[in-house]
Amino acid sequence: MAAFVVLAPLGAQAPSFVNDVQPVLTKAGCNQGACHGAQAGKAGFLLSLRGFDHKADWQALTREALGRRVNRLEPARSLMLLKPTLALPHKGGRRFGVDSEEYRILADWIAYGAPGPLDGEKRVERIEVAPEEVTLTADATQQVKVTAVYTDGSKRDVTRWAKFTSTNSGTATVDDMGLVKMQGPGEAAITVWYASKVVFARLAAPYDNAISSDVFSSAPRNNYIDDLVLEKLKALRIAPSGDATDGEFLRRAYLDTIGMLPTPDEVEAFLADTAADKRAKVIEALLDRKEFVDYWTYQWSDLLLVSSRKLPDQAMWSFHRWIRERVEKNTAWDVFVREILTATGDSRLNGSLNYYQLHKNTIELAENVTQAFMGLRLTCARCHNHPLEKWTQDDYYQFANLVARVGQKDGEERGDVVIYDNPYGDIEHPRLGRPLPPKPLDGVALAMDDAGRREALAQWVTAPENPYFARAIVNKVWANFMGRGLVDPVDDMRTANPASNEKLMQALVDDLIAQGFDLKQLMRRILNSAAYQRSSKPNETNSDDEIYYSRYIVRRMPAEVALDAITQVARVRTHFEGLPEGTRAIELPDTQVRSYFLDVFGRPPRINVDSAEREHAPTIKQALHVINGSTLNRMLSEDGNVIDMYLRLGLSNAKILDHLYLSALARYPDAREKGALLPALEQAQRQAARDPLERDPRQKPLEDLLWAMLTGKEFLFNH
């Protein structure tokens, strides 16, 4: 059979498989997860998910099944053109027409002999989007333009081939061609995906509120947080709520900083204090409290999954102690993490080594490092390039190799381990069948025989340049105080999940880095901001706002804090199996300790690093348990509880009411409350006068009152 010899017109060039053909196949959806990109392909034809494996895809198209899909001599007769145009039946339907750009590129590529990926061929280095950020009206449309920048410096408009999704389709929708349509006020980011690269276009449409600019210029500004919060609120035309009362501030600052309520004495002293800087002073005092250490040790124990579920008791305790020591010393966060990532030796001497006992397998360990310290879930890339992120399967296995040589053997005592670095051992890339050199994500690869793999890992993870590390911890701390992370969910730092106020996030990150990762400094900044000290009561413009911090976000107390608060107000002690009397819930080293209350209120099991493990939502079960469950009922009538104390001290009814309100709600009862409660107590007392042998008849009404206080929303919620 004679070969066709047709010379290409001068200047014409074969489309590149990598840079032209793959984008067409991806945009047309051929290689999506539901079609030929499925793990097993479709109808005998398998492509890599969104075209990450160029060589395999090229071979599948041109050579597999004896050259079934491409006909280089009669390009238009190629199956890969006949099916998607429905010239032949195609279960996937019509993907493009004969006169489309898709068709032209694919047919041209085949006519040029269907060349494969070339060595040294230019690749997409990054993509750019225009506009990057724009403010529109609530019903505007906006075309987004995507430009690919290649390794040789050249640029190309690839809008036609990019994939678009909206992070908030209530505010903006986007079509296949990148045309955005605003659906209402608010902000949305359009995620743009092209050739495994991801960028965003941010769109905002202000609310239809008429707000005088005085509102923003006269709003209190205590530090840069306020400047940036107000800037965002002004742009969106949302007015901030006013200042919280001193009582409200004090209660929330205690709960958020040390996980407990202020005592009545502390509340009274604070309310009586007339110093202008009394809030700042109380913040300093809180940061120095012993209970600060308890509360934050608990937070980091959640993060590090400290639990006797997988660790022997001794090991669990030593891990907890290790964390506690660091919180006590206010160890800089980068040092804290670096110590864990580079630790070697005997876990009896270094509790942090139990981290490796929890994550024995290399894959698990690598995934935990990214998830716990950077808020990145890499799991998708274990089997294929991450479909929505830039992480490739190569990245994944190169990263995993940074921890592939962690050796582990039994120590001298039971439950004790020795961690060391092996001189060999790698994870094989499953597709290539060989290990790739260890490499931090976005970093520089190490030599295969580099002995300092974990050093390099720790250095990269904790480096100020790492865009995820500081961001992840800033977000966690911010969410603790502000009720919602700037990024939400709080531990989902992927680029496709932008912060609600990116400028503020960046400023906080820069601040934390400048302060040497001093977390107390970060907390001080947040606590002192006017944004933190705002009232939780909405005004007419901000009742919808849950993400821009125009008011303090109301939330239920976390399980441990709630239990401790109830215990504190009732002046009783909780009993936890195997732990000393009076141990507070927040002091528990382990989430395996039995407590129905804590379980019902959503204590996390500490199995996976996942903020969703902690249940925040109020549930019926919680309501039933506080209303009618054993935890509270037992406390109400316990000898020596707060009621017992009132009666023994013979306090006046007014004093009792004041004390109870101050201790549970950090405020005095108001006139209406007094008007209803005082007569009731007096009436009970009058009965007592008639029958002096009876127990104080206020016992019962006071129990009812205490019950009502502790089951009330104002008590169980932080506001």
Add this chain to the structure above:
Amino acid sequence: MLRLFYCGLLAALCLNAAGPSFRSDVFPILRDNCLACHSAQTKMGGLVMEDYAGLVHGGKRGPALVKGDAAGSLLVQMLTGEVQPAMPLNGKLPPQNLATIKAWIDAGAEGEEVSSAAPAIPNMKPKVEAESPIAAVAFSPDGRMLAIGELHAVTLIDAEAGVTYHVLDGHAEMVRAVAFSPDGTLLAAAGGRPLEGGEVKIWDWAEGKLLQTIDGHGDAIYGVDFSPDGKRLATASYDKLVKLWDVASGAEIATLKDHVDAVFAVDFGPKPGQLASGGADRSIKLWDLQTNRPSATLSDAEAGVTAVEFSPDGKRLAAAGKDKTLRVWDLTGETPLSIKNMTGHEAEVLRIAYSPDGRTLTSASADGTVKVWDAETLTEKKVLGDQPDWAMALAYSPRGDVLAVGRYDGSLTLYEVKRGFAVRRLR
């Protein structure tokens, strides 16, 4: 005056009543959402929606349309789910599309002719020099002639002189399998168009005379073999079927149906009644030709099977495929016994061939190598490395001294087996 007014009103009503057009409004909706299953080829439910006539004619359940009554039309009833199964099967039609169809039917469902759903296939020429891949190769029993399967043709090359003897053309598409009859007089060349149908041409190759064209199978044929007595032909197709044909008449004798995915290879053994096939369903089947049912299914392979071959004495069966592994079974016992396997390649195995003396087994792989193995131990004897492209065609000369390797890039090389040297390049 009044009359004029009425006329005007009527005209306006008529214009309005014309509603959406079939060609420009309705058909594109049907094309994009329905034709995957209701083309003239697939014809699910007997309904063809490629043109107006197809809709009017309807399917097994009757006409799709009642002109002027959208609500009473089966098409609409199934699109809304009022009649099950709701269409389209894999989703829901956007409401504006449904509205267009309803408006069109209510307005009388007038139809114009539309060009058949299948778009006209443009006539395109390659823009660079391109050779047809060589997808199959076979030696004539006397070893003098080499038949190679290409696009639209089988080319016969004098193996000694290296010159083309005949080009037997007119094949529908790629010739993906070739086989000489045991007496050497006939050549069966099989192929066909993917998704459209299989084709086998039986040639009196010496005369260049076409004896039979068999159109069968619903998809291209990937394997063909003559029975030892030369009277029957077995074919394996992408349509999941193996078929047996009478060579003299071209009539179909039997359809062997048990594979659940494409069948890539079929081979008659030397002993009476031996026939094996292998395919994408990872299985190898030995067929009982009395009942036309499998007598054994070998499921050892971990991925699709592309090659199956009996040893020349019929005591062994070898197979290989996408799992990069050669496997050998002993057939002397009551049931086939797996005796050896060897993951000897770094990519899928495309073809295998036993040497005529049965002592070596050769495999061609997508990893760029052809490897010669000891057939008993599967130890590597020779590597014919640096293959310039995928070696898709493989054949031993009848004396076993020469190995022909044909490739995707259209090249064809003869190797001397003993030393593993390329002795001649024929293409």
